[in-house]
Amino acid sequence: MHSISRKAFLGLFLFCAGIKSKIKYFYFSDSEIKTLISFSEVILPIKEPGMPSLEEASVMRRLDEELYFVSDEIQEDFHSAVMVLEYLPFFYGTFRSFSRLEFEDRIRLLELWAETDSDTVRAVIGNLKLLVCLVYYGHKSTWVPISYPGPFANPPEKWSEARLHYQNLLKGNSV
Template identity: 45%
Template sequence: MQWQPISRRSFLKIAAVTAVGVSATFYGHRFMSAPRNALHVTPYGNFLVLEESHAHTLHAFAEAVLPRGGKYPTPQQAQVLQRLDEELYFISQPIAKDVKLVLHVLEWMPVMYAKFGRFSRLSLEQRLNFLNGTKNTRSKTVRAVINNCRMLCFNMYYGHESSWSAIGYDGPFAKHLPEQLSEQRQLYAALTTPQQEQSQ
């Protein structure tokens, strides 16, 4: 049996090109060349890695897959996008680029399935139906893209304290132990907070 030693990045790139042709190449170039400390002001917050297009896709995904209503925080309240952006800022650049490519492929993936719209422009119900419809896909790319988006989204959401009471998790064993923010967390907060807010 021959296994295909194709790298994760390679097949994501191939998928991106297949999905959206010239558009993906154009956006892919933008992802690769974005300066590291540029602040992207988006409707969901100020980000260092995620651009507005990624933020729309990720927010649409989070809305579709996460619990809603009642005792559950919204993706914004649980800071899903903000925390993912922070994580991406500090990990190796090849991995951060992979994640951005994954979001880009997800955005255009419905087109591959003959849906007439990008992921972030589908209705909530259409997004859920689309995701559930991919569960038994034979495509490695589709599986890898959705699997990774799901893992990242849930990990950020349930890593936030606001989601814990809804699921019966009593938090850290050491009660009342304050967060010990690393140097990296402190830096990220400083870099994404507008100067006037910092001075107040």
């Protein structure tokens, strides 16, 4: 007998219920996306003239795509990291979650956390920042504004089977 994962079952159930089109992401929940957008707005130069927005650089879509295919242990670690980021302000005297803070307050907290003695806090923030920056600066729309000419010899982009599968999932094909 073939077992079906919870994700596959939920996706099949939602597809059969006719609301599959409302699913925006396969890995992140809506609240996690809100937290990551709030974080990305602070650490990325999206407000600088000529720099692409989060949507133009497909940051949330690529994060979702990359984390959708990693092992369950890594997925759980990133879910935990996003949750820690969201609720960490409560431990620093702020009575709002990270995604509900004003822009300046988010900057202030990230600066405070960069200097903390807690290895765990620095690891959470550092790893999330690394992944967000990797996805943002890995997108072609950021290359010209940062004066990066692209890879040597400009080879054509070749998508992995995982990326092709994710794109099929987005289109509603369960191939």
